[in-house]
Amino acid sequence: MTREYQQIDEGLIKELRKISGEKAVIYEDKEQLSAYAKDEAGGEYYAHMPDAVVKPASAEEILSIVKLANKYGIPITPRGAGSGLSGAAVPIYGGIVLSLERMNNIIEIDKTNMVAVVEPGVVTNDLCKRVAEEGLYYAGYPMSVETSFIGGNVATNAGGSKVIKYGNTGHHVLGIETVLGYGDIVEFGGKRRKDSSGYNFINIMVGSEGTLGIFTKIYLNLIPLPGKTVDLLIPFRSLDEAIANVAITIKESSVLPTAVEFIDKISVELGSRYNNTTLPYQEEATAYLIVQFEGRTKKELEEIYEKAGKVSLENGAIDVFIADNRTFSEKIWRIRRNWLEGLKAFDPYVPTGDVVVPTAKIPDIMEFIQKTSKKYSVTIPVAGHAADGNLHPAPMKPQKMPPKEWMKVSEEILKEIALAAARLGGAVSGEHGIGFIKKGLLPVTKKKEFELMKIIKEDFDPNYIMNPGKLF
Ligand SMILES: Cc1cc2nc3c(=O)[nH]c(=O)nc-3n(C[C@H](O)[C@H](O)[C@H](O)COP(=O)(O)OP(=O)(O)OC[C@H]3O[C@@H](n4cnc5c(N)ncnc54)[C@H](O)[C@@H]3O)c2cc1C
Structure with a gap:
């Protein structure tokens, strides 16, 4: 769903500068423009240069810019921090990148x-x-x-x-x-x-x-503000036991956990090398859960984590580590939080999948990911927000495969996994969005909803100037 778009010329740049000020418009400066050509998905491979970047300071300025874009048929790509993982902020039709960086109050x-x-x-x-x-x-x-x-x-x-x-x-x-x-x-x-x-x-x-x-x-x-938090680090010998424990922990804990994060062996290995740290049982463990609880008092927290820890030990955990101080908590979370950076340090071409399934179907999607890994002879580390069924499989490039070929193969791998998630009652994106990388999957998996989305798009943006090539 796009239109024929017009090129930005000097006349339009003058008008944009009148609206937002001289300094708030970048034009013809390739180095500065290139900072707005990509997000965190695929780096240079998916990059596309904008013709101009505008950094407005108010809703009124944005309204004037949108009116101009409608008048001249210029695409606008809104941009936040550019940390997206689906190419949603990449201006694939050029035009204006509208950066919100100055509107930070x-x-x-x-x-x-x-x-x-x-x-x-x-x-x-x-x-x-x-x-x-x-x-x-x-x-x-x-x-x-x-x-x-x-x-x-x-x-x-x-x-x-x-x-x-x-x-x-x-x-x-x-x-x-x-x-x-x-x-x-x-x-x-x-x-x-x-x-x-x-x-x-x-x-x-x-x-x-x-x-x-x-x-x-x-x-x-x-x-x-919630009272106190405690983090549990729970290593498992088998991936299946770790995955089975996600639902058990949620069901058997006396309060809802704040988080149940999953991270597999290869992710921990690369993450610990990247973060220059180690987790207990790294040799033996195949997967870890990081479970967080909140409670009003220390005593309440103790009761909560003792129950959760006991349940995990009864269900195959090697051990349960309680992090009720900042240093140990930070050590646990650093590996999970820096998971993607950790993988990228060893493979700059690693893409991030983002599938979601009903939590009871996590074992099925994990099995599918493992089968896909074997089918393509590719290592696929997985981490994710297991508590809500959202997993991030991240296939890693085989050393000898050229990056261009790899981008195609990895897209295919992630597509197969995403479609499997949808078949299990999930969706092709849990949190990163569709952008342009996954847009082929929307009409296939959402069908009638997708048709309704098109109707809304046409009403809200009849000239298709808003972020063309994304979602549709
Ligand atoms: C290391 C790492 C970890 C991450 N972890 C998570 C995670 O745990 N959960 C998660 O959900 N995501 C995660 N992400 C992905 C990313 O951070 C999120 O998608 C985030 O919400 C994108 O915000 P942004 O400001 O960077 O948006 P951008 O990437 O700049 O833009 C994303 C989309 O939002 C649109 N947009 C931006 N601002 C506006 C606006 N004001 N009006 C209309 N549209 C707008 C853009 O057009 C684009 O379509 C992670 C990314 C990285 C690199």
Whole structure:
């Protein structure tokens, strides 16, 4: 779903500079433009140069830019931090990259309503830290929390490790001000917590990957800061036992865990080399679970982790390590949080799959991943947010295969795994989005929903200027 697009010329650049200022427009400077040509998926292989980058400072400026793009038929690719893993921020038709990096103000922390109002360019962790100073908590927590922007999180409906307890980004969004593709500023929702008056447009905007409009203000739900946390590191001799323990831990623990993360042997090996650290039982263990609980008091936490630990030991865990201090917690989480960087250090061409299945189907999708690994004779490390059925298989390039050939083979591998996940009642993306890399899978797996998405797209963005080539 694209149109014939026009080239940007000097005249349009002049108009863009009039709107956002001289310094906020990059044009003809190849080095500066190239920083906006890719995201974290595929690096140079998927890169495409924008013709211009504009960094507006307000919704009104964005509205003027959108009106110009409609008038002249220029594509706009909104961009957050560029940490995406599906190519969603790559301007595959050139045109304007609209970077939200200057719109990074936390507008308000409303303690009475327990709502944060932010601009889209706020780094997620900056918000987490700021609200913590007020004794409040923003529960959105992708592993890229230190780099990604709130706007990007909303546009991809980012997940992370805490989804089992708190939900993904969409669950925390109470309102969104958006400049829609057809050229109007519309506010969906706001500080109110309930709204039964008509269709829920917030849910349509969440996960829309910049294809319907540009978010300019976001209202986020806050909750009281949870008390104390404890992390359990649980090594298993067999992958099957580790996977089986995900459902057991969730079911048998007296409270819902905040996280149950899975990480396999090869990921731990490469991760520990990258992070210059080791985990206990690294020789014997084939997989690990990292389980996190929250509790109000130390005593309450002790009761929770003792029960969870006992259940794991009864179900095949080699041992259970309790990390109730920052140093050990950080050691455990560093390997998981830096999982992708750890793999990339050994294979810069490693792509990241992102499948989700109902949790009871995790053993089935793991079996499929292992079969696929054998079929292609390729190592596929896996880590993921096992508590919500979201796994990241990451096939690694065989040493002798040329990168170009590998990109095609790895796309095929990930496609097979994604389609298997959909057949198991899951979806082809759990949290990274579709971008352009996975767009072929949407019409196949969502069928009628996909047709409805097209209708919404046409209404919100009739000239197809918003992030063309993504989703559709
Ligand atoms: C090391 C690493 C770990 C990661 N871990 C996780 C994880 O645990 N969970 C997870 O979900 N993701 C994860 N990601 C992927 C990525 O960080 C998320 O998808 C994140 O939400 C993208 O945010 P961003 O600001 O970088 O957006 P970008 O990559 O810049 O853009 C992503 C999409 O959002 C659109 N967009 C951005 N801002 C706006 C806006 N204001 N209005 C409309 N559309 C907009 C873009 O057009 C694009 O379609 C990880 C990535 C890395 C590199």
